[in-house]
Amino acid sequence: MTLFIFIYIFIIIQRLTELVISKRNEKFLFSNGGVEFGKSHYKYIVLLHTFFLLSLPVEFFLKDKEFVLHTINYVFLVIFIILQILRVYVLTTLGKYWNTRIILIPGKNRVRHGIYKYLNHPNYIIVVCEIFVIPMIFNLYLIAVIFTILNALMLFVRIKEENKALKNLI
Template sequence: MSYPVLVLLVGLERLAELVVARRNAAWSRRHGAVESGRGHYPVMVLLHTALLAGCLAETGWGERPFRAALGLPMLALLLAAQALRWWCVGTLGPRWNTRVLVVPGLPLVTGGPYRWLRHPNYLAVVAEGVALPLVHGAWLTATGFTLLNLPLLAVRLRCENAALAAGPARPAGGVLAAAP
């Protein structure tokens, strides 16, 4: 498989996430969800779109060669990140979203990967942001995405944690977002 096809497949996976997120957002809003973090969401969309574009640009214009010693382990990491992301989606069911939507009164999800991590989807995002570019040696994209994603991820985690902690009763779990 060629690298542009792999990037295209990841892009299609992102579109599938958006379809699921849109359906789940409608469910959440019907159940009284409160949205937080609207301000950082467009930045997140832009950064994650730039990751895909950067992978293609750097490998095309930068003439990055495929090196199996790095590319194959990174491909395995990328596939593991995708599996973790969809495990999160499946565990959270209709509460999973790319936005921070909390339905008051629902208990926190503590099954699946949430048994071990509070925000396992972000582990998948970080792994993907490193692995996808490095499958084909796009180290500038991997570095740039990681350096820009870390402060954005800090904002996102603060936003989610505050949203989950807000309210008279422990409101809701399941706001963990996959990157668009």
């Protein structure tokens, strides 16, 4: 249970810190002529991620305590740690252009260095993996399956919107 609480608090602090960074970056982007796209679906992304985070302790504490306490999946724990390193790398690669929304500055070139030289949306790949991996550390299968599917559907909409914005604006 201690590992669950530690990881859960880590994720909450990490996400709240990222929201602060995102707000700061949004101000920079808007002050430099940034235009927001995909406003209509953003609230659903926020809801999805909020319910994901809220559902973790619910399933964890409703499960058979003996099973959960003695079966931490260390393979998924290692994958989670690797994903956190990649997450920081992706966010620092985008720097002041990273935010949780789709905000682009017209005429500004896309970030095409680091991992973005090889992948268009590495952050989304990391998030997809996280949404599956985090619950799997503690064998929370229901959350892993349901939220992976919901997130994939949401990302289908989001990536389509982001690609359209990138094509039309940059």
